[in-house]
Amino acid sequence: MRPGAVLAVGLGLTALAATAPAGLGGEPVPGWSWLAWLLALAAGVHGFRSGGGTLAQVARRVAWLLPFVLMLALPAALLAAAGHRASAAVALVTRSLAATTSAAGTAFRLGPLGLLRGVRAFGVPERLALVLEAALVGLRSMLERARAMLRARSARRGKDGAWGLLLREPGATLRGFGRFGAALLLRTLERAEAQERARVARGADLA
Amino acid sequence: MSTGPAALSVHELAYHYPDGQAALRSVTFVAAAGERLALLGPNGAGKSTLLLHLAGLLPERQRYLHRHDPDAPAHRHDAQGTVAIDGVALDPGSIRSLRARVGIVFEDPEDQIVGLTVGEDVAYGPRARRWPEPEVAAAVREGLAAVGLAGFEERFPHHLSRGERRRLCLAGALACRPGLLLLDEPTSGLDPRGRRELGELLGRLAATLVVASHDLAFVAELCPRALVLDRGELVASGATAGLVADRELLLRHGLA
Amino acid sequence: MHIPDGFLSGTIAATTWAGGAASLAWSLRAERSLPDRTPAGTLGALAAFTFAAQLVNMPILPGTSGHLVGGMLAAAIVGPSRGLLVMAVVLAVQALLFQDGGVTAYGANLLSMGAFGALGGYAVAALVARLWPGIRGLVAGPVIGAFVATLAGAAFVALVLAASGLYPIAVVLPLMLSLHVPIALIEAGLTGAILATLARWRPDLLHRRERAGGRGSAAWGLFVLALAVAAFAAPFASSLPDGLETAARRLGFAAAARPLWPAPAPDYEPRWLAASRVGTALAGLVGTLAAAALAWALTRRLGRARAVEPHR
Numbered sequence: 001m002r003p004g005a006v007l008a009v010g011l012g013l014t015a016l017a018a019t020a021p022a023g024l025g026g027e028p029v030p031g032w033s034w035l036a037w038l039l040a041l042a043a044g045v046h047g048f049r050s051g052g053g054t055l056a057q058v059a060r061r062v063a064w065l066l067p068f069v070l071m072l073a074l075p076a077a078l079l080a081a082a083g084h085r086a087s088a089a090v091a092l093v094t095r096s097l098a099a100t101t102s103a104a105g106t107a108f109r110l111g112p113l114g115l116l117r118g119v120r121a122f123g124v125p126e127r128l129a130l131v132l133e134a135a136l137v138g139l140r141s142m143l144e145r146a147r148a149m150l151r152a153r154s155a156r157r158g159k160d161g162a163w164g165l166l167l168r169e170p171g172a173t174l175r176g177f178g179r180f181g182a183a184l185l186l187r188t189l190e191r192a193e194a195q196e197r198a199r200v201a202r203g204a205d206l207a
Numbered sequence: 208m209s210t211g212p213a214a215l216s217v218h219e220l221a222y223h224y225p226d227g228q229a230a231l232r233s234v235t236f237v238a239a240a241g242e243r244l245a246l247l248g249p250n251g252a253g254k255s256t257l258l259l260h261l262a263g264l265l266p267e268r269q270r271y272l273h274r275h276d277p278d279a280p281a282h283r284h285d286a287q288g289t290v291a292i293d294g295v296a297l298d299p300g301s302i303r304s305l306r307a308r309v310g311i312v313f314e315d316p317e318d319q320i321v322g323l324t325v326g327e328d329v330a331y332g333p334r335a336r337r338w339p340e341p342e343v344a345a346a347v348r349e350g351l352a353a354v355g356l357a358g359f360e361e362r363f364p365h366h367l368s369r370g371e372r373r374r375l376c377l378a379g380a381l382a383c384r385p386g387l388l389l390l391d392e393p394t395s396g397l398d399p400r401g402r403r404e405l406g407e408l409l410g411r412l413a414a415t416l417v418v419a420s421h422d423l424a425f426v427a428e429l430c431p432r433a434l435v436l437d438r439g440e441l442v443a444s445g446a447t448a449g450l451v452a453d454r455e456l457l458l459r460h461g462l463a
Numbered sequence: 464m465h466i467p468d469g470f471l472s473g474t475i476a477a478t479t480w481a482g483g484a485a486s487l488a489w490s491l492r493a494e495r496s497l498p499d500r501t502p503a504g505t506l507g508a509l510a511a512f513t514f515a516a517q518l519v520n521m522p523i524l525p526g527t528s529g530h531l532v533g534g535m536l537a538a539a540i541v542g543p544s545r546g547l548l549v550m551a552v553v554l555a556v557q558a559l560l561f562q563d564g565g566v567t568a569y570g571a572n573l574l575s576m577g578a579f580g581a582l583g584g585y586a587v588a589a590l591v592a593r594l595w596p597g598i599r600g601l602v603a604g605p606v607i608g609a610f611v612a613t614l615a616g617a618a619f620v621a622l623v624l625a626a627s628g629l630y631p632i633a634v635v636l637p638l639m640l641s642l643h644v645p646i647a648l649i650e651a652g653l654t655g656a657i658l659a660t661l662a663r664w665r666p667d668l669l670h671r672r673e674r675a676g677g678r679g680s681a682a683w684g685l686f687v688l689a690l691a692v693a694a695f696a697a698p699f700a701s702s703l704p705d706g707l708e709t710a711a712r713r714l715g716f717a718a719a720a721r722p723l724w725p726a727p728a729p730d731y732e733p734r735w736l737a738a739s740r741v742g743t744a745l746a747g748l749v750g751t752l753a754a755a756a757l758a759w760a761l762t763r764r765l766g767r768a769r770a771v772e773p774h775r
Contacts, residue, residue, distance in 0.1 A: 011566055014468060014566050014567065015476070015567050017469075018468040018469045018471070018565065018567040018568075019471075019472065019476060022469075024628050024629065061562055062562065069467060069469075072467070072470055072624075072629070073470075075630060076629040076630060079629075079630060079631070092469065095469040096467050096468055096565075097469075098469075099469045099565065099566070099567065100467060100469070100562050103468065103562065103565070104562050107559040112560075113323045113324055113327065116323065127491055127495075127503060128548065128551065128552070130503035130507070131503045131506045131507045131510060131548055131549070132507070132510075132552050132556075133323065133507065134321075134505075134508060134510075134511075135507040135508075135510035135511045135514070135553075135556060136507075136556070137320070137321060137322065137323055138508050138511040139511045139514065139556070140365045141365065142508075142511040142512060143515055145515075146515040146516075146519065150519070164522075165522050165523065165525070166521055166522065166649075167523055167524055168524075170652075173521070174653075174655075174656040175656065177519075177521060177653060177656050178655075178656030179660050181516060181531075181653075181657035181660070182657050182661045182664060182665075185512055185540075185657065185661070186665065188508045188509070188511070188512045189505065189508065189509075189668075191318065191508065192505045192509075194313070194315070194318035195504050195508075196504045196505065197318075198313065198318060198319035198321060199321055199331070199335075199502075199504065200264060201262055201309075201310075201311050201319075202310075202321075202331050202335060202379065202383065203307060203331075203335030203336050203383070206303055206335050206336055321504070
């Protein structure tokens with residue numbers, strides 16, 4: 001299936017699941033909502049599997065959201081009409097997790113390259129697509145660089161971690177973070193410039 | 208658009224950095240089509256700067272975010288002299304078409320890997336030249352095969368070893384079928400086997416080569432002729448074997 | 464705050480998506496007509512940087528930590544329109560690859576963190592920079608801008624969640640605002656820390672407005688400030704709820720859910736609700752003073768002889 005089509009189906013299913021009624025207004029949760037959520041969950045898991053992932057991976061990717069989802073869902077359910085609170089809570093949590101699973105599975109199956117192609121197929125402006133591509137290309141090395149710098153900081157500071165606690169020693173902490181951020185940013189810009197030069201060398205302005 | 212190896216001619220090329228410091232002083236030399244030329248010299252001699260000129264990347268036409276000099280004009284005319292490829296001088300009018308004939312591989316792979324996958328990265332040049340997709344795919348296959356990375360199209364660059372990443376950068380340059388190939392310290396960080404394989408690889412190419420390197424043994428095997436650059440000046444040129452054997456010359460110019 | 468999927472109603476999701484797309488379209492057009500050209504690779508690198516910076520946890524106390532969002536920071540380096548492009552990509556990567564922020568909620572998240580952060584924050588920062596010229600204003604501006612933008616974004620999220628029928632706005636708005644005052648201060652502090660360091664090492668990297676003057680941007684800055692103030696003051700205005708309620712019902716937002724606003728009947732109002740309004744306004748006031756103090760403290764050493772510090 002072409003990336004554009006996969007993205008369309010996956011995101012469409014996500015949107016359907018995310019907006020299916022969850023019984024907030026007091027009326028019972030309609031049957032088709034549960035169907036939509038089941039479909040979204042199944043599609044999401046299928047997307048993961050077909051991308052080479054495991055069920056455990058899906059669970060991990062979505063489960064970390066659970067505390068946050070509960071924090072948003074439970075108060076809303078409590079404010080629902082009496083007698084419907086439990087079903088509203090379950091419905092809300094299910095709705096959120098099902099939609100998230102569908103989106104996650106779609107993205108996993110496509111991978112960064114498929115996502116880029118799909119996004120372009122949707123007609124997203126080329127400028128945005130290029131920025132997205134450059135971000136995806138640079139993401140991994142950026143994370144490695146940041147992690148290495150953090151390790152070096154931690155090694156230098158010892159027991160206080162990378163920069164101490166904000167409330168206990170705000171000046172030193174902010175200064176430390178400022179230096180870290182600025183240094184990372186400068187290295188980032190240097191590398192970006194070198195890569196831009198490489199792009200020009202390979203014909204970026206031949207178009 | 209001509210194919211095949213390109214002839215290179217440099218005449219009294221001089222270049223100043225924006226802060227006034229001289230980087231190149233009246234450099235003159237020629238390279239015949241298909242010739243392999245070594246560029247020797249200590250750090251700071253101007254080897255990389257010279258390569259950038261040959262690639263048409265200097266003088267810069269663009270103010271980058273990174274530059275220290277925010278008030279400097281966007282156009283730099285601090286270069287004098289000429290660089291000519293196949294007899295055509297590099298100037299604002301001809302630069303694009305001439306740049307299409309040149310491939311350059313920088314020292315650090317991370318500075319030039321711009322694709323999400325190996326295949327996407329190698330395809331960058333052909334796609335920028337608006338070649339039809341089947342030709343792009345063929346060029347990618349050719350480039351990868353030439354460097355021994357056949358079949359690597361779907362792999363991610365960050366999963367490649369350091370040597371493989373260097374070869375990826377070379378494949379990206381080769382996919383554009385350049386007539387002139389410029390290499391900046393191609394063996395830095397490579398183990399002996401990597402160096403040997405790279406030497407064999409480059410030896411098989413038909414393009415004109417200019418290789419800037421500290422690795423005297425490597426260039427002695429690959430390049431019959433060499434230039435020595437020191438503080439922006441061309442201080443010696445001739446048969447590589449002869450230059451490399453001249454211990455006094457090497458010491459005088461920081462090569463030993 | 465990244466809103467996950469499943470909490471916005473269909474109408475709100477569609478509306479915020481349209482709003483987000485419109486702000487993106489505006490940014491793309493605006494940045495095309497700028498005199499200098501920033502390569503897409505640089506913006507992408509900035510997006511990757513923002514992403515990495517968001518992952519860095521700043522310990523506030525043992526057990527709690529905060530992190531940078533970065534909309535104001537991006538705008539302070541590449542300007543508002545490009546800053547929004549950067550944030551759009553950051554949020555898209557987070558939503559798709561990390562499930563941080565929903566796909567249907569992308570529009571709302573783009574507006575709350577991207578538009579308010581990069582555009583709104585920049586407008587406020589530009590206003591401050593006019594009143595406080597020189598390098599100090601270029602850093603102090605974004606500090607205040609980040610503070611205001613975070614709160615404005617929080618108010619927007621509250622509005623959007625209420626309009627989706629989750630909670631009454633009288634409850635969620637003061638709650639979101641109070642909770643976000645410390646978060647806004649952290650954003651202001653972290654943004655300012657990086658910019659202050661940058662101002663010492665490479666002041667040329669801080670974005671300056673291409674067009675001198677421009678009453679338009681000052682007006683925008685005041686507008687955003689006014690919105691933020693209104694968010695804190697709104698619970699006190701009794702005529703407002705009726706208008707909001709009517710508008711919401713007419714537009715079909717509050718159709719199936721509970722009323723957005725309890726009827727103005729102060730004698731029946733639970734005491735904690737009244738107290739929360741005062742508490743929220745107080746928190747806003749204290750927070751604003753703290754943000755101003757932060758801006759002053761961070762820029763104290765700037766403008767003097769530039770210290771040459773190694774940055775490796």
